[in-house]
Amino acid sequence: MQRGGRPKHSFWEEGGFQRIRENGKQVASCVKCKKIINNTAEQRLKSHRKSCIWENSDSISESEDNCNITLSKKRRNRSGSYDDNNNSDLKRGSYDEAATPSSSIQLKKEKRKISSFLDSISDKEHLKIDEALSNFFYSNNLSFDLIQDPYFKKFCKILRPAYEVPSEVKLSTTLLEKAHDKFTDRKVNLKEKKGTLLFCKNVAQTNGLEINAITKTGNDTLFLKSWILEEERDYISNYLQMINESSSIALKKYYISVYAVISFINIPKNNRILDSTSASPLLSESISMWHFDCHLETVDTLIAAIHDDSLEIKINRLLNAIKSTDIEEELVKRGGDTLSCQTRCSAFILF
Incomplete structure (x- = not known):
């Protein structure tokens, strides 16, 4: 006769469970997997028996x-009968x-x-990464020897273990030629059909003089060609030829007609008297274009010459003082008028 507690059922013995006491409470222990089951109801024990690992x-x-x-x-x-003398x-x-x-x-x-732990890369993926890496170097004008830096190689190895970083020679030859060909072969659908021709000097070039020809039409800027010269005198002597080559590329490739040329240095104007405040007339009778000199370097030099450090210090000191919360009381003491504003701060007029 039971005297309280959970009623006993026959699945204790049938399911193979043993009654034990744990923390003053009767629990069931599976004799097969030794798991302790706090709920000793018959349905719970049957559920465990179905999911028992040992079972x-x-x-x-x-x-x-x-x-x-x-x-x-x-x-x-399928194969037929076997020899009875063989060991079955x-x-x-x-x-x-x-x-x-x-x-x-x-x-x-x-x-x-x-x-899943081994990284593999296809030839197509390798070429795609090479192109992205080379474009990163070219667009930021980075030195090619950085490709051999051990920390950079380790960084690439962590990102993609199967990727082999190209050599400095490959980066400066094969990949550079591919990037240049892809850039020059770019087809652009331009609305404007007239543009200006700019001759720019690469200041990062230390060996010789690198001149880049760029055409500007509307909001689009397109690269045309580059030359490596020894000095600026060679640029002046080849100026007309460089204009003809650049204009021909712009017309054939992008259907742009060049009407003006801007040079980074002063070009002699063939004994013509020019007004410094107006656009120069035709440089040569064979080229019907306007020619200008770029004065950007002169402007930069002028800005550096007239820059007043003391004035800049005073302005910064005034701005920092206005940011202070104690400025309100000081301005009122000096006769300033407080103007109500919708913001936290007030506006002041000091006469």
Whole structure:
């Protein structure tokens, strides 16, 4: 006769559970997997028995054995009868090993797991990364020897272990030529059909003089050609030829007609008297273009010459003082008028 507590049921013995006490409470212990189950209701114990690891492992092994035996019998039926004098146990064992499906499945799973830790890269992906890396170097005018920096190589290795960083020679030859060809072959659909021609000097070029020809039309800027000269005198002597080449490229490639040329240095105007405040007339009778001199370097020099450090210091000091919250009281003391504003601060007028 039970005297309180949870009623007992017959699945304790049938399911293989043992009654134990834990922290003053009766719990069930599975005799197969040794798991402690606090809820001793019959339905809970049956649920555990269905999901018990030890119980499932037995059922899986039994099902695999049955599967192996069935496959072995099917193979023997297809291949015909065997010699009775042969050892049937050995025959069955060999067929069972060959027909075990779990071994092949396990190998495939292991291969997938190993391959997930190995980085691989295709030729197409490698070329795409090379192009992006080279464009980064060219667009920022970085030195090519940085490609051999060990910290940069380590950085690339962490990002993509399978990627091989190109050499300095490849970056300065093959990849540079590809980037240049792709840039010059770019097809642009421009609305404006007239533009100006700019001759710019590359200040980063230390060996010789690098001149770049750029055409500007509307909001678009297009590269045309570059030259490497020894000094500015060579640029002046080849000025007309460079204009003809650049104008021809702009017209054939982008359908742009150049009407004006801007040079970074003063070009002699063939004995013509020019007004410094107006655009110069035609440089040559064979070229119907306007020619201008760029005074950007002169302006930069002038700005640096008239820059007043003391005035800048005073302005910054005044701005910092206005930011202070104590400025309100000081301005009122000096006769300033307070103007009401919708913001936290007030506006003042000091006469």
